[in-house]
Amino acid sequence: MSNAQLAINNETGHAAGVNEWLGDGQSAQIKMGSSFTTTHERPLDMHEHLFMIGDKQTHLYQILEGVIGVYKMLPDGRRQIVTFYYPGDMIGGGDKSNWTQHAEALCNAKVRCIPVSTVDTLITTEPGFGQALMSMLATELEETRDQLLSLGRKSALEKVATFLLRISRRNKREGADESLLHLPMKRAEIADYLGLTIETVSRNITKLKTTGIIRLESKSEISVKDISLLEELADGGN
Template identity: 65%
Template sequence: MSGNKMAGIQCWLGDGQSDQIRIGHSFTVTSERAFEPHEHLFKINDMQSHIYQVLSGVVGVYNMLPDGRRQIVTFYYPGDLIGIEESESWRYHGEVLCRSRVRSIPITIIDRLLETEPGFGQAMLETLATELAEIREQLLSLGQKSAIEKVATFLLRISRRNLREGGNQHSLYLPMTRSEIGDYLGLTIETVSRNISKLKTSGLIHVLNKNTVQILDLPKLEELADGNS
């Protein structure tokens, strides 16, 4: 979910600059803390009493497969909310992938907003619908695309996110490791690295460092991601 997609909900929850959320004529205090890489916000089957708002950094949500491999379901970026679908317990693990700040919001606040603010429920539905569309796109990528198409699609998702938020769609910051990208795309770390090198050799991207990639030819990268290369 991008910052723009979260705009409706943020009318009520804010952007994390304050530790208070206003509901009607009263205020509810939330908490915020810094996390180091690989700390967990929650683990599978933990009771869910809060949702989380990413203020800085990136959080990966994942499950472990029966054979011991990890499948990262999605990445959450600044402005995103984790856990708004609400359940009694977490159905996955939430791990901080780089130094991050995260805001903790009690579930009871969401319940009260749904009861007292008519527009909040609609904003929740719109956010969940957008998240579902992204999951469907990810399933298509995992099931039908080649390795290099998956990597190209991943880079384009970050590019489009930058564009939606008013950033540079050609300059991509990748705080996650190649291994974590592989766990998201269903590829080995070697395959991810090899295909990033192919994109670089083809003149489609330039790798400035391990966390920064520059897109040199956006139209051709889009063609490749769509299988039209």
């Protein structure tokens, strides 16, 4: 789920995630040696953009609440959501001076804004920070490559199963219930993430429901009844 940040802390088991320097989501300050540098928080309404393609990259963002969708567009309006960022994730971290895609809040959200200058300083002054950033990027690259496999080679049903499974695994990493999935995004956003249409996403969720693999508690709440079957479906194990 492109959760580079969490991946550092929870998936790969690295002790030194970026959060060590950036705080835990409560503090509005960053540890820099013995001093602190202030950052600011920014609340976002649903559908509000955090940045647009071409905007100057002035800050990195740490998600505090909600989910941010990052996407690319074709001139005729076709959209590809490239990743969903969840609380704990960092957006940015490359060295590009301008954003190469759009970022939009999929629900009410809050982010901490860290000036790039602060990041540059941290890299030189805090040994390990650069490493953590690099690890974050590597994890994100890896997840994007998994998504390539989904988009290029999986059927619609397999894509949907893979998507649900990712949420389940994120829950597990977070210590939440791995079989109760909350979908903060609409069907349209799932479709633009999986390279499908709304209707196809809906039909395949229905199919999973009919098969008894999942149950729809509400439109945005799904409980997984058979995780191992979902896993088999997700990577085409027949």
